[in-house]
Amino acid sequence: MKSSENNCVPEDFLDVLCDPVTRQSLSLKDGKLISGSGTEYEIHHQIPDLVFITDQEKNQYALELFKEKANIYDEHQHLSFETFCCKEEDVRNQLISRLNLNRGAMKVLELNAGTGRDTVLIQKKLSEDSKLYAQDISLDMLQVLKSKFNEGEVYLTQSNAEALPYKSNSFDAVYSFGGVGMETYSDTRRQMQEICRVAKKGAKVVIGGLGMAEWLKESEFGRILINHNAHYKNRFNLAALPVDARNVSISWILNGAGFCLEFEVGEGEPDADFDFAIPGVRGGTLRTRYYGKMEGVSPETKRLVQEAREKLGISMYDFLNRTLQETSKQILKGEETE
Numbered sequence: 001m002k003s004s005e006n007n008c009v010p011e012d013f014l015d016v017l018c019d020p021v022t023r024q025s026l027s028l029k030d031g032k033l034i035s036g037s038g039t040e041y042e043i044h045h046q047i048p049d050l051v052f053i054t055d056q057e058k059n060q061y062a063l064e065l066f067k068e069k070a071n072i073y074d075e076h077q078h079l080s081f082e083t084f085c086c087k088e089e090d091v092r093n094q095l096i097s098r099l100n101l102n103r104g105a106m107k108v109l110e111l112n113a114g115t116g117r118d119t120v121l122i123q124k125k126l127s128e129d130s131k132l133y134a135q136d137i138s139l140d141m142l143q144v145l146k147s148k149f150n151e152g153e154v155y156l157t158q159s160n161a162e163a164l165p166y167k168s169n170s171f172d173a174v175y176s177f178g179g180v181g182m183e184t185y186s187d188t189r190r191q192m193q194e195i196c197r198v199a200k201k202g203a204k205v206v207i208g209g210l211g212m213a214e215w216l217k218e219s220e221f222g223r224i225l226i227n228h229n230a231h232y233k234n235r236f237n238l239a240a241l242p243v244d245a246r247n248v249s250i251s252w253i254l255n256g257a258g259f260c261l262e263f264e265v266g267e268g269e270p271d272a273d274f275d276f277a278i279p280g281v282r283g284g285t286l287r288t289r290y291y292g293k294m295e296g297v298s299p300e301t302k303r304l305v306q307e308a309r310e311k312l313g314i315s316m317y318d319f320l321n322r323t324l325q326e327t328s329k330q331i332l333k334g335e336e337t338e
């Protein structure tokens, strides 16, 4: 990894970075990142500050909460897993394994990376020619993360997961634990849109976090945990997934107190054949049935039409299509009189 001017940001980092507001490329000048729009972004401790606040209240809540927690976060994390008789590293590794990181040289992005508890595990699974990128809105959390890595091993940004400072179609895999989908401090819909934008088509996305399974919320298990930490009440909003998501699956981890969502990034809506002829009396296709609706007719007309169709032995779609086209063409040619 070759560093550029002032050793602030490695040169190849600029290949994936962009202005989080305008999405224009960034260049390095006098220790700052400059956007094509002229906006200047500071770099603190070699971490570019590319935060664009999208929701004052929620983003501020996260910033304050994790500023306070950054120094003690690592001390207590294992307890959240031991509560469920699990080893933290095992749970995290199981989620990470769903990214299928053994696909050669990959660019991997971790969102809401915090103090890097997953980042260090992801790094161990990457090939030497892969690149690891991580972001978080809290500089305090990122500084703890940075202290766990040698220079050049991970590319960091302080940024908002709802307005990512990365170019579109940049990453082969995107991962997040404990951030994306946490309704108290995030806008899940915006985050999901951003994930699908920065991920390459075919990229794998894995998102885990706290969120009590619905059927456990009223159980003693559920009530004790929610009483301890309101984040267990979180419910991942599946409606926030973009239509580009393919092969989506959701499962429960931590004995039902957390979720894991995984999917691949596709393009646009899923494929389907809406144009095959549907056999039977009604006939037509899925598309004609959706788009071909017209005004209703009187009961007498309907009875006559049904009788005529039966006499011809064709589907209702073929009868209506044929009859209406013929009549319309005659009218348009001026052959029909009142």
Ligand SMILES: C[S@@+](CC[C@H](N)C(=O)[O-])C[C@H]1O[C@@H](n2cnc3c(N)ncnc32)[C@H](O)[C@@H]1O
Pocket: 059, 062, 063, 066, 077, 111, 112, 113, 114, 115, 116, 117, 118, 135, 136, 137, 138, 141, 159, 160, 161, 162, 176, 177, 178, 179, 185, 186
């Ligand atoms: C519960 S911690 C999880 C940290 C880490 N992923 C882990 O599993 O230990 C949530 C993290 O999300 C970050 N965060 C909250 N809102 C964010 C946002 N809008 N954009 C980026 N990071 C955010 C917080 O700063 C915090 O580090």
